[in-house]
Amino acid sequence: MKVTFPHLGTMHIFCKAIAETSGIPYIVPPETSRRTLTLGVQHSNECICLPFKMILGNFIEALQMGADTIVMVGSGPPCRLGLYDLVQKVILEDMGLRYRWLTIPPRLTWQAIWKNYEETKELKKELSWKNILLFPYGLRMGWKKMMACEALEKLAMKVRPREVQKGETQKRLKKALSGVDEARTLRTLNDALQKGRTLLQETGQDFSRVPLKIAIVGELYTVMDPHINRGVEQKLGELGAEVTRTSWFSTHILRSLRKNKADQNSERIRFFEASKAYLGYDVGAECNLSIGEAIVRSQEGYDGVVHLMPFACMPETTASGILTRVGKDWDIPILTLILDEQEIEGRIQTLLEAFIEMLQWKRKAA
Ligand code: SF4
Incomplete structure (x- = not known):
């Protein structure tokens, strides 16, 4: 096998x-x-x-x-x-x-x-019996590695907009993630996580910068996978934006296990509640959450929202129509990127550059 x-x-x-x-x-x-x-x-x-x-x-x-x-x-x-x-x-x-x-x-x-x-x-x-007996430990190791990867990715999102040398954070993140990948025990995994954190924190940064705050919302695989979204998260960071996203493997696994259902403060519940101003029912997948998160991020003072959706995605096509209205009602710029199999890397870079420039003008004018 x-x-x-x-x-x-x-x-x-x-x-x-x-x-x-x-x-x-x-x-x-x-x-x-x-x-x-x-x-x-x-x-x-x-x-x-x-x-x-x-x-x-x-x-x-x-x-x-x-x-x-x-x-x-x-x-x-x-x-x-x-x-x-x-x-x-x-x-x-x-x-x-x-x-x-x-x-x-x-x-x-x-x-x-x-x-x-x-x-x-x-x-x-x-x-074998050995496989079956070791499986719970395997699950624990997998979960710990997933949490370590997410912690490093979140830290990279904070460091990237302040990096002095463009691309440095990404290089360090890659190295930190391969350290996590190579760890074989929980102790070595812990060491790899600490080393990865230090590596990212030691990136040359300009702390006088005040990065734009952008939330990435949309279809979960498109938000979480840099191959599908053509590195939107990295591109935005390197253009000077501190990015937030709430789609992580851990969020979706906990949701499936209904672990955070009782937690009324859970961000996903807040987003879902906020979306009710525009939607009276659950459309499916991340649709309601994309809409609700855009509203909540506007209330929290974010500069903009990037909405990612695959071409022909049913729930996010519904969301994109409503988000046009949300952007106007809540005075928050929203850029929707529709991703398909075409070579669109250059087009995405241009759109993101224009979006960032517009947000900077908006901030200056405020
Ligand atoms: S329809 Fe949209 S949300 Fe559903 S699997 Fe396809 S891309 Fe994902």
């Missing part, structure tokens, strides 16, 4: 940690590239959303490298993410690729547990 998983954001780091710590053989798909996207595009319906194509490309590359077991998160309606696993299975079978599939259920319902039981029945036969 050789398990594989999508190469999204820092997801491969913590998925690898779970497999490695539990002694389960794995294959990390190559870093998402033009080839990954081309493979995904070639074998998908052109109208399907971009994250679907990227993830399909990851799986094709991993299966070609010898992986035989795909682990993928599931979801429910109304978003298409709930159908990703069903459609991707059909495509991979049509391509003649051999694999087994394991869906991580988004909610622990009886139906999901039964589906999971059916999928894991055969797999369990290939696992």
Whole structure:
């Protein structure tokens, strides 16, 4: 058995940690590239959303490298993410690729547990007692690595707009993340996190700068994966903006486990409540939250919002129409970027530069 998983954001780091710590053989798909996207595009319906194509490309590359077991998160309606696993299975079978599939259920319902039981029945036969006994420790290691990656990424978002040498923070972040990836025990992971923090804090910074404050909202994979969004977070930081985002793997996992449901102060609940001024129901995925977060960030004095959405994304298309109104009502500039498989890196850079310049003028004029 050789398990594989999508190469999204820092997801491969913590998925690898779970497999490695539990002694389960794995294959990390190559870093998402033009080839990954081309493979995904070639074998998908052109109208399907971009994250679907990227993830399909990851799986094709991993299966070609010898992986035989795909682990993928599931979801429910109304978003298409709930159908990703069903459609991707059909495509991979049509391509003649051999694999087994394991869906991580988004909610622990009886139906999901039964589906999971059916999928894991055969797999369990290939696992040793050692694998099974080590699995809880593997999960703990994976969770700790995920939290370490997020802590470093959040710190980089603060350092980047003040860096003296453009690109220095990104280089240091990469090094810090590979330190986390290489850690094999909880103690060495802790050391790697501390070293990574120091490395980022030691970046040459100009503390006289007052960065613009920008929130990135939108479809979760598009917000979290720099390959899908063409490095929007890094670009904004290097243009002098301190970026915030609330989509992290940990937020979505805790939400699925319903861990922060009772926490009335949870940001997501605040955003959802704020969106009720424009929407009377839950549209699905991140739609309501994109709208609510734009309102809340305006109240908090943010300079602007960047809204990211894949082409043909149903929930975010609804959000983008309403956000035009929100921008006017709450006097907050909102830039919507629609991402597809076209080579749009240069266009995105130009749009972001123009947006930042406009925010700077607005700040000066205030
Ligand atoms: S939120 Fe949008 S992009 Fe994401 S899976 Fe749903 S429809 Fe596709």
